[in-house]
Amino acid sequence: MTAIDFKNHIHKNLPFLTKSKVLIAISGGMDSVVLTHVCQNLELNIALAHCNFNLRGAESDADEEFVLELAEDLDLEVFIESFETETYASENNISIQMAARDLRYTWFQELAEQLQFDYILTAHHADDNVETFFINLMRGTGLDGLTGIPETNGKLVRPFLPFSHTALQAYANTKKLVWRNDSSNASTKYLRNKLRHDVIPILKKMNPQFLDNFQKTQAHLQESSEIIEDTLVKIQKKVVQASDNSIQLDVKKLKQLSNPKVYLYYLLKDFQFTEWDDVYQLLYAQSGKYVLSQTHRLVKDRTTLILTERPENIKTKSFIWEENESELFLPNGQLTIENSSKLGEISASRLYVDKDLLKYPLTVRKWEKGDYFYPFGMTGKKKVSKFFKDEKLSLPEKEQVWLLCSNNRIIWVIGLRADNRFKVTTDTNHILKISFHNET
CATH class of the missing domain: 3.50.40.10 (Phenylalanyl-trna Synthetase, Chain B, domain 3)
Incomplete structure (x- = not known):
């Protein structure tokens, strides 16, 4: 990747960034340091945001100090936030990685709202996309999990997705940039790191064009996903009615579809259901039968399936x-x-x-x-x-x-x-x- 490559990508695919106030999420690692430099060279209106998760002792503090010095050298505004990540993970019964993700993205969004940043940039690149694909594949995912990390998602923008880690590394070496290495990235106890160090290098060795071919395949999946979305819009108009408190699905019209179970999945996948066979069987169940997700309830009522938020303490208040x-x-x-x-x-x-x-x-x-x-x-x-x-x-x-x-x-x-x-x-x-x- 050259500065010209990045400039062309921005002007062709993300031109809105050139007129926006942008916050760059920076860890101090190579990817985010390169992102900071190329954005500044492109004269974007940028500031930096760094999270200290306090997970690696003195190393975490050294990362913070490095980001502060980089911001000073580049004459950029910088925001630093310190988190008690392990405590947050324990209190919310989630993994350390998930806790760190929740904390940083919540803080980035708060910063953007409070200080009126138009967009938040992260340095995810093509290799991150491959890793995410395999993680989702191993966990058992639908098509959405295979279409990759979105380049834009609300205020979040990932301008490096077309570029490989190797290309970013070459840019950093050519420009003689300095960055911090996170020692935890070398550990293969985390699934993402194991894929990064043990699995994906073998695939690249077997096929030097692996990354290019992967990006082409993922583009085809994204196009297929768009076709499905277009079809779903038409189906929704036929079978779904929404009110303030519920969503109703017409049972008769669902049964007439070529594959009702698949349509039910796509219509209801955002409501955290997991027992899809049970959801499908509701089409043929007697009135009053229902299926619960963590957040919602789907009830069979004569000729409709009714989706509502899951009631809490409804009999006692x-x-x-x-x-x-x-x-x-x-x-x-x-x-x-x-x-x-x-x-x-x-x-x-x-x-x-x-x-x-x-x-x-x-x-x-x-x-x-x-x-x-x-x-x-x-x-x-x-x-x-x-x-x-x-x-x-x-x-x-x-x-x-x-x-x-x-x-x-x-x-x-x-x-x-x-x-x-x-x-x-x-x-x-x-x-x-x-x-x-x-x-x-």
């Missing part, structure tokens, strides 16, 4: 409404109560009750097995579960319903049906108007 309070805030809206001189129109979001029949404090809670009430406009009582069934509510919809209660007697299945026992009659002396303002 309740609210107390004291007599002197005129409003109560719920997770999905607001209840208000006020005196009324006359009976008005009752609707799904408003009812009128006989104030003298209420026992304070009122409670608002989720429904429980065995709950029953006397639906307004009907004779006799009905179990809440049967009422839900008659109303054809899905499981997620049931979980969104709140009950307004007096002395544990249901006044209102909020937003659905009032209870006869508290209705206004000719004997009523004091009328209360209760309203629900849905905010979801």
Whole structure:
């Protein structure tokens, strides 16, 4: 790689960098030092950001000192942050490598937002792309994991991806650059290092054109991925409907696709599901069956699959409404109560009750097995579960319903049906108007 090669790449593929305020992530290693020099030679508006992860004792501190001196020599602004990486990894039950990744990218994003940097540059190159490909392949990945590190991802830009480590090394040697060597990079106890030192060199030796051929193959995979994305956009319009609280997938239309299981994977892969056979079987399951991911739940409801965030403590939370309070805030809206001189129109979001029949404090809670009430406009009582069934509510919809209660007697299945026992009659002396303002 020459300075001309890099300049041509920037002007052809990343021209926005020439007019942007840019933050360079610099470790002090060869790759990021080369990136700093070529960006400065191109007269980009750059500053440096260095993370001290405190994992290698004096060596980590020496890296920090080197970056500070480099910034001074090049007359560049530099930001340094020190992290207790091992403590963070332990507290979050993740690996040291994952902890370091989380910490640095979170800090880079914060710096960019606070100081109005347009982009964050990292020195990932073509060999890093090969390593990432094999790591994902070994872990069992879909097509996304094989298409490589994206050159741009939001504010993150990786301008060295077309260039090999060898090309960067040659540039550094030609320019007589100085950099720091991270001793941990020599250890093969980490998968990436083992691939770097033991596996990929053999592939390059077997085929000197390995890296070029790999980049061509990955380009073909990226093109295939774009075709899939175009198809998914069309499929989504046919089978997916989204609301504020859920996503619904049409079961009948999914079954009509050539490979429903594959389409389900691509439609739902961002929601952390892993048991894809179980997800597929939901198409043929009875209503009420569901599959959980770490963050979401997919429920079969008659003719649809309903995706919602995974409910937490949904059966236990309740609210107390004291007599002197005129409003109560719920997770999905607001209840208000006020005196009324006359009976008005009752609707799904408003009812009128006989104030003298209420026992304070009122409670608002989720429904429980065995709950029953006397639906307004009907004779006799009905179990809440049967009422839900008659109303054809899905499981997620049931979980969104709140009950307004007096002395544990249901006044209102909020937003659905009032209870006869508290209705206004000719004997009523004091009328209360209760309203629900849905905010979801």
